[in-house]
Amino acid sequence: MIELRFLVDNKNTVCFTLFVALVLSVYLLVYLFSHTPRPPYPEELKYTAIDENGVEVTRTLPTLGKEHQNGDDEEIILSVVIPSYNETGRILLMLTDAIKFLKEKYGSKWEIVIVDDGSTDNTTQYCLKICKEQFQLDYRQFRIIKFSQNRGKGGAVRQGFLHIRGKYGLFADADGASKFSDVAKLIEAIKTYETSGTNGKTVKPVVAIGSRAHMVNTEAVIKRSMIRNCLMYGFHTLVFIFGIRSIKDTQCGFKLFNRPAILKIFPYLHTEGWIFDVEILILAIRKRIQIEEIPISWHEVDGSKMALAVDSIKMAKDLVVIRMAYLLGIYNDNKKC
Ligand SMILES: Nc1nc2c(ncn2[C@@H]2O[C@H](COP(=O)(O)OP(=O)(O)O)[C@@H](O)[C@H]2O)c(=O)[nH]1
Ligand SMILES: [Mg+2]
Missing domain, CATH: 1.20.5 (Single alpha-helices involved in coiled-coils or other helix-helix interfaces)
Incomplete structure (x- = not known):
C-alpha cells in the first residue's frame, strides 16, 4: 500500500x-x-525637407505631444505617414492623388511624412525632387525621415507617428493601392464617435481602419495569384484563432487614428515587421479603444515588396509571439517601448 x-x-x-x-x-x-524596437539613431530624429527658399534642409523632428516646443506649431488637421522602401517607381501616383485631395479638403492644414526605410534606390532624393519641382511644397507640408538601416514597415510607421503634428494620423501605402479620398470616410467614422459628454468636447480614442473584406469575391482579389490568396486565407484563420475575431481585414495599409488613440498605441508598439497591424489592433482591443472597420476602394498594384514564402512564415511566427507575449506579460501594454 x-x-x-x-x-x-x-x-x-x-x-x-x-x-x-x-x-x-x-x-x-x-x-x-519577442521584439523591442531598436532606439532611433540620431539621424532618425531629424527630417529632411525643402525650405521657403527652395533649399534642402535637415531639422529636428517635433515630438508627439511636445510639438509646440520647437516652434513647429501650425495647426495640422491630418498627418499622413507613408512607409517607403525602394518606392521611386510607385510613389508619384500615390502622392499626386493624396496631395490633390489634401489641398482641396484641408488647404494647408495637413502634412505628409515619408519614412524612407533604408531604401537603396534614392527614394529620399527622388521624393525631395518631386516635392520641389512638381508639387512646390515646403517643410510645412512635406517631410522625409531617412533611416540608415532598414527596420521594416511597422518600425517605419511607428517612427513616423511618434513625430507627427496632426489631430488625425493616417498611414497609407506608397503604392496607391487605396483611393486616397476614402480617408474622408474614415474621418467621418471617427468624428461620429470621438466626442462624448454633454458638452460634446471630451475626445475619446477611436481608430478607423480601411477594409477590403467586401471585395473578397471581386476581381481585385480573384486576380491575385492562387498562392497569395491561399496564404491570405491561412493567415486570416491564424489571426482568428489567435484572438482577433471582430475584425475582418487586419492587414489593409490604410488606417486612421485620432490623437488620443495615437498616444495610447504607438509609443507601446513592439513589432517592426509586417505583422505590426495586428499588434496595433490587439493594443486597441486591450485598451478598449473603439475600432471602426470601413469598406474602402482598393486595387492590386504590381511591385509588392513582400517575399511571399519567407515573409508569410515570419508573419505567422510573429503573430504567435505577439499573442503569447501579451498573455505571459512579456509585453506590457502600459509600458512604453
Ligand atoms: N518601411 C518599410 N516599408 C516597407 C517595407 N517593405 C515594404 N514597405 C512599404 O509598405 C507598403 C506596402 O508594401 P507592398 O510591397 O505594396 O506590400 P503589399 O501591398 O502587402 O504587397 C509600401 O508603402 C512599401 O514601401 C520595408 O521593409 N520597410
Ligand atoms: Mg501593395
Missing part, C-alpha cells in the same frame, strides 16, 4: 515538474523571439 502511494506521489511530482518545465520553456522561447 505504502509502495503504491509512493508511486502515485512520484507520478504527480514528475507530471508537475514536466508542466513547470514546459511553461518555463514556452516563456523562454517567447521571450527570446
Whole structure:
C-alpha cells in the first residue's frame, strides 16, 4: 500500500515538474523571439525637407505631444505617414492623388511624412525632387525621415507617428493601392464617435481602419495569384484563432487614428515587421479603444515588396509571439517601448 502511494506521489511530482518545465520553456522561447524596437539613431530624429527658399534642409523632428516646443506649431488637421522602401517607381501616383485631395479638403492644414526605410534606390532624393519641382511644397507640408538601416514597415510607421503634428494620423501605402479620398470616410467614422459628454468636447480614442473584406469575391482579389490568396486565407484563420475575431481585414495599409488613440498605441508598439497591424489592433482591443472597420476602394498594384514564402512564415511566427507575449506579460501594454 505504502509502495503504491509512493508511486502515485512520484507520478504527480514528475507530471508537475514536466508542466513547470514546459511553461518555463514556452516563456523562454517567447521571450527570446519577442521584439523591442531598436532606439532611433540620431539621424532618425531629424527630417529632411525643402525650405521657403527652395533649399534642402535637415531639422529636428517635433515630438508627439511636445510639438509646440520647437516652434513647429501650425495647426495640422491630418498627418499622413507613408512607409517607403525602394518606392521611386510607385510613389508619384500615390502622392499626386493624396496631395490633390489634401489641398482641396484641408488647404494647408495637413502634412505628409515619408519614412524612407533604408531604401537603396534614392527614394529620399527622388521624393525631395518631386516635392520641389512638381508639387512646390515646403517643410510645412512635406517631410522625409531617412533611416540608415532598414527596420521594416511597422518600425517605419511607428517612427513616423511618434513625430507627427496632426489631430488625425493616417498611414497609407506608397503604392496607391487605396483611393486616397476614402480617408474622408474614415474621418467621418471617427468624428461620429470621438466626442462624448454633454458638452460634446471630451475626445475619446477611436481608430478607423480601411477594409477590403467586401471585395473578397471581386476581381481585385480573384486576380491575385492562387498562392497569395491561399496564404491570405491561412493567415486570416491564424489571426482568428489567435484572438482577433471582430475584425475582418487586419492587414489593409490604410488606417486612421485620432490623437488620443495615437498616444495610447504607438509609443507601446513592439513589432517592426509586417505583422505590426495586428499588434496595433490587439493594443486597441486591450485598451478598449473603439475600432471602426470601413469598406474602402482598393486595387492590386504590381511591385509588392513582400517575399511571399519567407515573409508569410515570419508573419505567422510573429503573430504567435505577439499573442503569447501579451498573455505571459512579456509585453506590457502600459509600458512604453
Ligand atoms: N518601411 C518599410 N516599408 C516597407 C517595407 N517593405 C515594404 N514597405 C512599404 O509598405 C507598403 C506596402 O508594401 P507592398 O510591397 O505594396 O506590400 P503589399 O501591398 O502587402 O504587397 C509600401 O508603402 C512599401 O514601401 C520595408 O521593409 N520597410
Ligand atoms: Mg501593395
